[in-house]
Amino acid sequence: MTLLGNIALWVTLLLGVWGAFMGFAGGLAGRPELARSALRAVFAVTAAVVVASIALLTALLGRDFNVEYVAAYTSRNLPIYYTISAFWAGQKGSLLFWALIVSIFMTLAVMLAPRRDREFLPYVAAVCLVVVAFFASVMLFASNPFERLAFVPQDGSGLNPQLQNPGMTIHPPMLYLGYTSITIPFAFAIGAMMSRRLDVTWLHAIRRWTLLSWLFLAVGIVLGMWWAYVELGWGGYWAWDPVENASFLPWLVMTAFLHSVMIQEKRGMLKKWNLALIIGAFLLSIFGTFITRSGVISSVHSFTQSNVGFFFLGFLIFVAVASFWLYTRRLDLLKPDGTLESMVSREAGFLFNNLLLVGIAFSVLWGTLFPILSEWVRGTKVTVGPPFFNQVNIPLGLALLALTGIGPLIAWRRASVANLKRQFAVPLFTGAATLALLAALGVRHFYALVSFALGAFVIGTIGQEFARGTRARHRQYAEGYAVALMRLVGRNRRRYGGYIVHLGIVMLFVAFAGMAFRREMEATLKPGESAQLASPFGHTYTFTHLGVSQYNELNRLVSAASVDVRKNDKRVTLLTSEKRQHVDGFGRATFEPSTEVAIKSDLLEDLYIVYAGSVAGTEQTVYRFTINPLVWWVWAGGFVLVIGGLIAMWPGAGSAPGAPRRTEAGYGVTLAAREA
């Protein structure tokens, strides 16, 4: 199987290089036979990558421990689903997984492209094939998943216990799907520049791909937060780790693009900016991979350090130079068709929104790279951790939240004073009332207060938009309110899907603010002893240690500490936190003991209990008890965000290809002519 895998990788590399040349040559020279060859290479390369992936999966599932990667990431007693997830758990396998996803996406892009996008396809194929060939070369020359050992170990090392979590079976694939699918919009952008077709057509081609990529990244990020929360045991979900930041950066830039693209669609403006955002998003995804794999920046998520970092750095520089060279050569084709008419307009709101999104992306990138810069300038290493990022990003994030509410309230082109008054009254009242209520209830944390008040303001905006739209349909078509609401969303999916995404963002901000009221304590308890912890919501929890039981599971020895939980003397639940000692097929310990957290979650707060360990091997136990307010809303907000994204992305949400948009027609003031 390793021979087959290696051959498949070589085929991928050679066909990838061939197809890339044919694609560029066919597009530039206008030679359809070369372009066809490039498109065929897409399918052939995908088939070769699929064969390589099957070879690796076969080795993993067959426990072929002579393969170094299999021995390093699996063991005989590893459950089958984690054996499959070992495919992307290590550096080498994840490179192959990345190549697999890019290949599948490029095949779909080629197969699903409508007729109007055919002109871009040779370039799209060429760019994607360059990316896949690059990954194949990294595997063949630096990090080969099919490398064999000189001997056959009796058993493998097993998968890191922290990766043995359901979240890890889907969180990394989602992130990879997000990272890799950015390749498609980037390829279309390059195709548009190379073919000099920089009208609105290429935007239609990439908007949905960008939204898909944005959605996958969002799901991956939220799942990563969930995994960190339930598995790592530190009680939080975001640590501003460089690798977390690396996934956040392209997401921010794509969010900016998804807003500013509307100005280009409606007004023919911001063409240069939108193109730069797409190129930037792709570069940031490669940069994220470089960070994760080079070891240049210290991170808990980093893969084993190896020389693949140099490959990625070289590729990053090559892509950046080539893209921006092409970009500067096409600036004359990127002149705006229209002009902004007022500083108080929806367009201006989008521009400020873009400024903040890109500003936050810059500050995250800056903070991530500042340790390197400091070492370079001063020769002194510094740590840039959560205190720095929170200090810089919370004000920017809150300003962005405010704009989330303000933007939809301002009319396109030019807002009048009367329009502003009418639009802002309800949301401003909602925000102010929430602020007053919380202040009266004794909430004094500044950022939390601002966050809750702005959240209420945005909800006021969203609610008003839904209410007015529903009422209008109810009046116009005599529909019941529920039907009117459904049809309102169904017929304006992009707009109302966007509002639902905003709602998810509000929920996330509110949840983040809740962590300001976190309570925690450590306690040492003998069986039967209790500890008490006051909730920020006014009640008190009593935790009674019941004892520690020990038993064997499939691939681990478990010590489980149980706690009886009472809320104001009323029994709530029994929670059990575990220490797990993972073992291989021969019962030998494989990793340091890991901790399984006990969590009870409700709308207000999470009880988060960690069994720290035992005192001198007895049942006298040390616990960490934490009350994390509003964490449930993080997951709910993520879910709502994804639902909104799906609604916005659902086919049929936009106009028919080629047809003039109603608003575009409006801008041209062609209504009278059409009516006539």
Next chain:
Amino acid sequence: MDRRRFLGGLVASVVPVAGLAQDEAQTDSTVGQLWDPNRAGRFITPRGERDNAEEIKAIERRLRCTCGCNLDVYTCRTTDFTCGVSPEMHREVLGLWEGGQTAEEIIAAFVAQHGEAVLMAPPKEGFNLVGYAMPFAAVTAGFAALLLFLRHHARRSTLIAAAAPTSSVDATDDELARLADELQSDEP
């Protein structure tokens, strides 16, 4: 079973029993021994009030554990409980605190020992100020540039509108009202 195996087994069974006897002598007799203590992670010292003191937590949240986990000392020592470095740093903080040192003195002592990298965020001095100021400076500069851009466009638009004939729209009031509705009801 041969003689060597028998003697080996005998020794193996006596050693843990002796170890257990020693442990039991050291611990509270009302608390039962775990069946297999080695499964439950590393042995842990009981926590007291000073471990939960907010002042100590606040200091430890500013210090980075040097084990390479990228977490602060408090978070690291209360997470997974496998790190051997953060408990040691915690003891050091407690020792300095009980020796009468202030939070800033304790932080300074750690910086002197480990360098600036032991702080979770760079101190706001010297070149580090560039680090703190740059994001805000960039956004402020972007804001100013955007305002200029918008003003320029708004003026240009006003000039174009002024130069254009006023009665170019061939539409009735009703049609214009419908157009306004269309504009309002489309995408955000």
